[in-house]
Structures are given as structure tokens and as C-alpha cells.
Amino acid sequence: QWQLVESGGGLVQRGGSLRLSCSVSGIPLNYYGIAWFRRAPGKEREAVSCISRTGGSTVYLDSVKGRFSISRDNAKSTVYLEMNSLKPGDTAVYYCAAKPYACSAYDNDMGYWGEGTLVTVSS
Numbered sequence: 001q002w003q004l005v006e007s008g009g010g011l012v013q014r015g016g017s018l019r020l021s022c023s024v025s026g027i028p029l030n031y032y033g034i035a036w037f038r039r040a041p042g043k044e045r046e047a048v049s050c051i052s053r054t055g056g057s058t059v060y061l062d063s064v065k066g067r068f069s070i071s072r073d074n075a076k077s078t079v080y081l082e083m084n085s086l087k088p089g090d091t092a093v094y095y096c097a098a099k100p101y102a103c104s105a106y107d108n109d110m111g112y113w114g115e116g117t118l119v120t121v122s123s
Contacts, residue, residue, distance in 0.1 A: 002026030002112055004096050009117030012086055018119060020081040022096030027112065030054075033103035034072060034079040035110065038092035038119075048094070049081060050103035059103060063089070086121045093118050 008020040035050035049060045049070040058070050069082040079096060094117055097110035
């Protein structure tokens with residue numbers, strides 16, 4: 001039974017930091033690209049960042065470049081999203097998702113999803 005479980009969300013003030021974790025079980029993580037998506041209130045879900053199978057390649061949404069950092073530890077079956085200099089506009093439910101062999105920014109490409117973790121940034 002596969003499972004992706006996000007954790008680390010919460011309430012933080014503008015300028016603060018959070019580290020999200022995506023714990024993966026039931027699928028061989030080293031065969032999957034992992035992406036973080038987010039859905040803000042009243043908006044469509046958007047891709048925030050993605051990391052390749054080996055971690056050698058990463059991509060970011062323009063609005064988070066320089067503030068967010070994605071990483072993975074395949075031995076621990078965990079992918080992280082370090083978020084710094086948070087803004088109220090980053091408030092959203094954050095989801096991790098897995099795609100076989102490659103990264104993608106399209107949610108239709110993803111084969112597995114977590115339930116999400118809420119990040120709220122106060123002003």
C-alpha cells in the first residue's frame with residue numbers, strides 16, 4: 001500500500017520559515033521524481049517545485065526562487081521543502097506528489113498524491 005504523508009505545516013509570521021516533509025512508503029522513491037504543489041484559497045493548484053530521482057535536478061516556481069529549497073533523502077524515503085522568507089501569498093495547502101522517473105509541473109502527470117499540509121502565513 002503506497003502512501004505519501006506531508007508534515008511540517010503550520011502558522012508562521014511573515015518572514016518566517018518552515019520545513020515541510022514528504023514521507024513516502026510503498027513505492028521505491030529512487031524511481032520517482034517528487035513535486036510539491038500548493039492550492040491557495042480560491043485558486044487553482046500550482047506546482048511549486050520538483051526534484052529529480054537522484055536529486056541532481058530541481059525546478060522552482062518563479063515566485064519562490066531564492067526562498068524555497070527542495071531536497072530528498074532516498075535512504076530515508078523523504079523529500080523536503082525548506083521555505084524561508086515566507087509571505088502571506090504562500091498561504092496554501094501544500095501537497096507532495098510522485099511521478100515515475102521524471103519531474104513534472106502538471107498535476108495530471110503525477111501518479112501518487114499525499115493529503116496535504118496547511119501552511120498559513122500571517123501578516
